[in-house]
Amino acid sequence: MTQGPGRNHRNGLTLQELLQMFPDNETAMRWFESNIWPDGRKCPTCNNPDTVPARHPKMPYYCYKCKSHFSVKKGTIMQQSKITYxxxxxxxxxxxxxxKGISSMKLHRDLGITQSSAWFMVQRLRESWKELAGVDKMEGPVEIDEVYIGGIEKNKHADKKQAGSQGDANKVAVIGIKDRKTGTIRAKPKVFCFLKLGARLDTSVK
Incomplete structure (x- = not known):
């Protein structure tokens, strides 16, 4: 069996490409919005689609049903934070x-924010994994990996091939966790390319 590429050969974005993808806060907010609400904006409180833009400085949307203002951050791991999109x-x-993950000190240096804000972000990001791992903790060390499901484009029949579908395009990304001690495996499709930031936040995390 051919050995898979090591960590030095992993594909990904360079820092320059990442900054080009998110050149400013507005672009990042629109990206989050399109992925959190792929079928159109909905109120995170009552799930009502009847919402409109508002002039509120921090909550730019208004829900007619529950008569409340909200932002893209509300109901996600980003809520209750002043950290930019x-x-x-x-x-x-x-x-x-x-x-091996990332420390709050590195985020503090890379993003130019306080170490306490960076620690807050890391804790929220870790909290978001609860939806995948489940409410109960696993017993032993865990392995985490992902796979793209959808078949190899060159192996498909001509009438099923899609232009520009090389790599992971038009495929479903599935991420899984395996408990080495018990053999328990849990897997779910990724909602969008980095992480399911639209997952509802555990209110125990402040």
Whole structure:
């Protein structure tokens, strides 16, 4: 069996490419919004789609049903934070792609924020994994990996091939966790490319 590439051969974005993808806070916010609400904006409180833009300085949307203002951050791991969308996007990518995770001190230096804010981000990012791991903790060391499901494009029939579908395009990304001690495996599809930031936040995390 051919040995897979080591960590030095992993594909990913360079820092320059990441900054080009999220050049400012507005671009990052629109990216989060399109992925958290792929079928259109909905109120995170009552799930009502009847919402409109508002002039509120921090909550730019208004829900007619529950008569409340909200932002893209509400109901996600980003809520109750003054950290910008651009900083959340960059931190999430670093958290997901570093083999051994990332420390709050590194985020503090890379993002130019306080160490306490960086620690807050790391804790929230770790909290978001609860949805995948489940409420109960696993017993032993765990392995985490991902796979793209959808078949190899060159092996498909001509009428099923899609232009520009090389790599992971038009495939479902599935991420899984295995408990080495018990053999328990849990897997779910990724909602979007970095992390499911739209997951509802555990209210025990402040």
């Amino acid at each position: 651009q900083q959340w996007a960059i931190a999430t990518y670093q958290f997901m792609t570093n083999v």
